[in-house]
Amino acid sequence: MSDEEVPSTPLSLLLRAMREKWVAGDHDAAAELARAAAPYMHARQAAIRSATEKLKEVHRLNDAELTRLLALFATREQDSESDQGVDS
Secondary structure: OOHHHOOOOHHHHHHHHHHHHHHOOOHHHHHHHHHHHHHHHHHHHHHHHHHHHHHOOHHHOOHHHHHHHHHHHHHHHHHHHHHHHHHO
C-alpha cells in the first residue's frame, strides 16, 4: 500500500471505509460508519461557517484571530485534498 492510499486522518479513514462498505452492498455497516463520522463533519462545517462569518469583517480582526483563520482554512484545504484522494 502506497502513502497515497493511506488515509491521512481518522475522518478520511472513516469515510473511505464507509464508501467501501456501501459499494460492497453492506449498507448497514456503511450507515454505522456514517454515524461515526457525522460529528466530525458537522463540527468542522460549523467551525468553517463561523470563520466565514468573521471574514465579512476581516478588517476588524487582530493578528491572533487572523492566524487562527488561516490555520483553519489550511486544515480544511488539506482535509479536502485527502478526502478527494480517498474517492479515487
